Amino acid sequence: MAIPLNQKSSTDTIRERFDNDVERFSNLQTGQAATIDAPLAMELITQAAVAATPSIKRVLDIGCGAGNNSLKLAQCSSGFHCDLLDLSQAMLDRAKQRVIAAGVPSVEVFQGDFRGIALPEQSYDVILAAAVLHHLRDDSDWEQAFRKIYRLTAPGGSVWISDLVSHESSAVHSMMWQRYGEYLSELGGQTYRDKVFEYIDIEDSPRPVTYQLELLRKVGFKRVELLHKNSCFAAFGAFKGAT
Numbered sequence: 001m002a003i004p005l006n007q008k009s010s011t012d013t014i015r016e017r018f019d020n021d022v023e024r025f026s027n028l029q030t031g032q033a034a035t036i037d038a039p040l041a042m043e044l045i046t047q048a049a050v051a052a053t054p055s056i057k058r059v060l061d062i063g064c065g066a067g068n069n070s071l072k073l074a075q076c077s078s079g080f081h082c083d084l085l086d087l088s089q090a091m092l093d094r095a096k097q098r099v100i101a102a103g104v105p106s107v108e109v110f111q112g113d114f115r116g117i118a119l120p121e122q123s124y125d126v127i128l129a130a131a132v133l134h135h136l137r138d139d140s141d142w143e144q145a146f147r148k149i150y151r152l153t154a155p156g157g158s159v160w161i162s163d164l165v166s167h168e169s170s171a172v173h174s175m176m177w178q179r180y181g182e183y184l185s186e187l188g189g190q191t192y193r194d195k196v197f198e199y200i201d202i203e204d205s206p207r208p209v210t211y212q213l214e215l216l217r218k219v220g221f222k223r224v225e226l227l228h229k230n231s232c233f234a235a236f237g238a239f240k241g242a243t
C-alpha cells in the first residue's frame with residue numbers, strides 16, 4: 001500500500017541518502033541507470049534549453065546532484081554562469097569540481113532545500129530540474145515550487161524538467177509501473193527492482209506529466225513542451241513570455 005504523503009521521507013533523510021550516493025550520479029554517459037532513457041532525457045532537456053536560448057548567460061540547476069545536467073549543457077553552450085543547488089553538500093562538492101573542470105567559467109553553489117533558498121528573481125535564462133521535483137508533496141507544495149521557478153526565470157527564459165512521473169488513471173499507472181518493474185528486473189534482477197520500488201514508495205511523490213504541464217501554464221509560463229515520455233519517465237519544459 002502506498003505510504004501517505006505526510007509519512008514520506010523528510011528532507012533531512014533525503015539529504016542523508018544522497019550524501020552517500022554521489023558516485024551513482026557521477027556518470028555522464030549513462031546518467032542514473034534506474035531512470036529509463038536517462039542519457040536521452042539529459043540530451044533533450046539541455047538541447048532544448050540551447051534551442052530556446054542560443055546565448056545562455058545564467059543557469060540554475062535545481063537538485064543538481066553531481067552536476068550531470070549542467071555538464072551536458074556545457075557540451076552545447078559555453079560561457080554561462082551556473083548556480084548549482086542541492087540539499088547535499090557532498091553532491092555540490094562533486095558537481096562544482098566537475099562543472100569547473102568542464103570549462104564553465106563561473107560557478108556558485110547553494111546548499112539547502114530549493115523551496116527555502118533566496119535566489120535572484122527574473123534572472124535565469126535556463127532552469128534545469130532533473131529527477132528532483134518528485135520530492136514535492138501536496139498540491140500546495142507543487143504550486144508554490146512552480147510559482148518560485150516562474151519568478152526566478154528571466155523574461156524570455158525557460159525551465160526544463162526530466163523526472164519520474166505518475167499517471168492520471170490508476171489503470172495506466174499500474175500498467176506503466178509493471179513495465180518499469182520489468183526494466184528494473186532486467187537491469188539488476190528482482191531484488192534490485194524491489195529495492196528501487198521500496199525507496200520510491202518511501203521517498204518519492206511523483207505527479208503526472210499532464211498535471212505538471214497544466215501547472216506550468218497556471219503559474220504563468222506561456223508555452224509548454226513535452227520532449228519525451230517513456231513508461232514512468234518524462235522530459236518536458238516551459239517558456240516564460242518575453243515581458
Ligand SMILES: C[S@@+](CC[C@H](N)C(=O)[O-])C[C@H]1O[C@@H](n2cnc3c(N)ncnc32)[C@H](O)[C@@H]1O
Pocket residue numbers: 011014015018025032062063064065066067068069085086087088091112113114115129130131132135
Ligand atoms: C535523483 S538526484 C538527481 C541529481 C541530478 N539532477 C541528476 O539528474 O543526476 C536528486 C537530487 O536532488 C536533491 N534534492 C532533493 N530534494 C531537494 C530539495 N528540496 N532541494 C534541493 N535539492 C533537493 C538531492 O539531494 C539529490 O542530489
